[in-house]
Amino acid sequence: MTETKDTSHFVEDLTDQSDDFSRWYNEVVRKAQLADYAPVRGCMVIRPYGFALWENMQRLLDERIKATGHQNAYFPLLIPESLLALEAEHVEGFAPQVAWVTHGGDEKLEERYCVRPTSEAIICKMYSRWIESYRDLPVLINQWCNVMRWEKVTRLFLRTAEFLWQEGHTAHATAEEAQKETLLALEFYRDFVERDLAIPVFCGPKSEAEKFPGADMTYSLEALMRDGKALQAGTSHNLGQHFAKVFDITFQDEQGKRQFVYQTSWGMTTRMIGALTMVHGDDQGLKLPPRVAPIQAVVVPIWRKEAEKSAVLEFVGRVRAALDRVVRLYVDDRDQYTPGWKYNEHEMRGVPVRLEIGPRDVANGAVMSVRRDNRAKESIPLGALGQRVPALLAEVQQALFRSALEFRDQNTARASTLAEIEAHFAERRGYVAVPWKDEAALEAQIKERTGATLRCVPLATGNFTGLGADGERLALFARAY
């Protein structure tokens, strides 16, 4: 085993982002073994590496969901057609893209069931049974599950017929509480996406045209991909009393009067794996944010002669002992691959830090670390590993966020007239911020002429990052995934 590169051309096969971003994306998702196509129309398989990433994301988001008082539950996969049809906007929005179950075994069903595209209908039905008094409120429930939307055009993670997500569904006694909850969810999503996924987002209300079917108001998180297209990273809906009136969800208030509840729902999906691929990745492959990376540091042992092997492996054992409980470590001691092949593979898979250990490192009592994001090298003495590697990971995490933020800043323009907006999108992508007074006709024109949609009207309160001068209301337009 030597340090020279082998001939597998593992990475050289990867299309450059600048040549064909879309092709680069499909290749990196498959080569890094995040996911694969399935022999089912529009569906994918999430492979172990992609699923370990999702599990880390789930855990970090689930902690925030629970810390704010929500509990997980599980509702049925199937929804009777009559239940989905109760809310007119809702069924109109979803019926064209649901999968229908018509037979159980050999028997034709009396009523069709749809595979849930989202669970408002079935959950509202249960809430109408469970909620009786103000004492039962608020109801704060979340569900992690699979959903299905029969999309015509699909892309791994970004748009698939089946995907995984969480959906929060809450019920409250007052409109104020529901609005507070809507923004609470938006805020823990923002915190999760910015802090753990290192993706800067703009957060704010959608327009009437873009809101969720059946909602009073939809808030979204918007992220900018490296090809200049926006991606909706999550949504939080204030449903008002819309569903409560249709599903008859009432409670007796403290004065003994029957009232309809106010509701919210909010969701985030496996799409975010696509987002972090497209925000951080480069021509060598993925760059995973350390906080969610399945492998945070990979150890690659190196030796030329058989005689060096035992000393190197003995030292690797000491490195493992120093780091095993500190970071998510993988010691790549596979015999059948060269170090060079391993470097390429772990770069492709976006492992944040590589630790090279050769005879010279053993002699120095140190390890050579290489950052995935900027390739910076640093020799770390064995005794310092337990401190330095976590610090290095924190630096990589921050650098990824800063780099994405710079890219976004460089790709956010201003425009005031339709002509300016058209001129922008004729030449470039990215965001265009437009002074905004909810002009529905202008919004439709922009979409028709440029393909750009109104992503959101960014909030500038609390931890949300706004745009423009104080109090100026701006809408963000972009072409989007």
Add this chain to the structure above:
Amino acid sequence: MTETKDTSHFVEDLTDQSDDFSRWYNEVVRKAQLADYAPVRGCMVIRPYGFALWENMQRLLDERIKATGHQNAYFPLLIPESLLALEAEHVEGFAPQVAWVTHGGDEKLEERYCVRPTSEAIICKMYSRWIESYRDLPVLINQWCNVMRWEKVTRLFLRTAEFLWQEGHTAHATAEEAQKETLLALEFYRDFVERDLAIPVFCGPKSEAEKFPGADMTYSLEALMRDGKALQAGTSHNLGQHFAKVFDITFQDEQGKRQFVYQTSWGMTTRMIGALTMVHGDDQGLKLPPRVAPIQAVVVPIWRKEAEKSAVLEFVGRVRAALDRVVRLYVDDRDQYTPGWKYNEHEMRGVPVRLEIGPRDVANGAVMSVRRDNRAKESIPLGALGQRVPALLAEVQQALFRSALEFRDQNTARASTLAEIEAHFAERRGYVAVPWKDEAALEAQIKERTGATLRCVPLATGNFTGLGADGERLALFARAY
């Protein structure tokens, strides 16, 4: 608020086990808010308390699955009919009980999809693509997901059209490795069920008549419910090369020869929530094993006069500080319920330990603990809580296991002839152990005359508990869920 019992008759409404076990079961599942019926044929909603229990079970089982080298992944919900049909026994076993998706939106599909009843077909299809060389083996993948079986008669948790489970699917180079894996899964299931769920099980091979459609050999874990009926608690299948030949899953061995892989699959489901309800519960409701209980200890503050309230609540705060990071604690300081009402509710919900704190306890600087399993009381000084409560929980855990084991011993009989077996089941339930030489005709006769099926032939190696004298081969018969 006073210590006297209120008049809600919360618990008094619960049917006694001895009056109608089946009704008791349905009531306790719903009153303890583990689950509820859904407006979807044969489906249920797992409510937050039931789901928190499932999350604890998932975590403990998932740790074992990962510790033995398996990785999680996610495969599609839908399986094309042609793929399910490839393996003859498999499709014959499952086709009568699958839900069929025939339409996507308004469009009739060219080929029907079934909602997965189990995922061998889709996973084997992917393995045939992924596995090329002996270097790719073993493949050790697990999936947590929902599955659907269109059952005619359903019971909450025990038999529902949709349920949650994990399914492990592995591929190996040799028959020996596959057999080792089959028993490895059986062993970590046993360890999980006995140690964490406090349910003693017999583990061993099923008969030809009872094995999984498409398997060479099925091993199961069998638990005995309080009504004397057995319940299959999990299964581990050695699939041999059966699926590999049908799905063409081959690898190049070290000599460059193409070989078929050997496979296993193994699963455990939300059914186990029904099992622990029926193994441990009594006429007051659930008794949850502390290791999986969502709430391990509940604090109930007690005061008669408003003047006592602040001293009690101040002390409760100190108890919370002492226990919050030590056990899963719930401080039930809800104003609208009396302590008596709370006692009943938390007994119904099976909380292992109750901590009562009244003015006298405050004066003593101690807390009165009451065990759910045997109602034993004990005054614990504030300073000892951090040590004593975890120890108490461990005692409850052991006592639940011992009690279930005693019940099983008392309800395991011996019989040698068909007449003896018939006589037993005419009078009683429980297990009957029968000296066994794989007599398929006798097995069919026993089933026909008594309704009892061959549960398994218990293994007596490693950590598995056998029956009878050394080397004697016994089959366990019982009526079963």
